[in-house]
Amino acid sequence: MIFVCDKCRFIFSRTVEPEPCPDCGKYTVHEASEVERQEYEKHLKEFQGDGNG
Numbered sequence: 001m002i003f004v005c006d007k008c009r010f011i012f013s014r015t016v017e018p019e020p021c022p023d024c025g026k027y028t029v030h031e032a033s034e035v036e037r038q039e040y041e042k043h044l045k046e047f048q049g050d051g052n053g
Contacts, residue, residue: 002032011040
């Protein structure tokens, strides 16, 4: 599942819903919308890239 923090906008994946955000520690995490999921997938592909970074 993909989640987003409303405070810091951190997008991350977990198998269960986290309580606090793993980045800023705030308790403002929600399940990602379709647009947020697409953004996560885009960033994941960019991060994996071709290994020449």
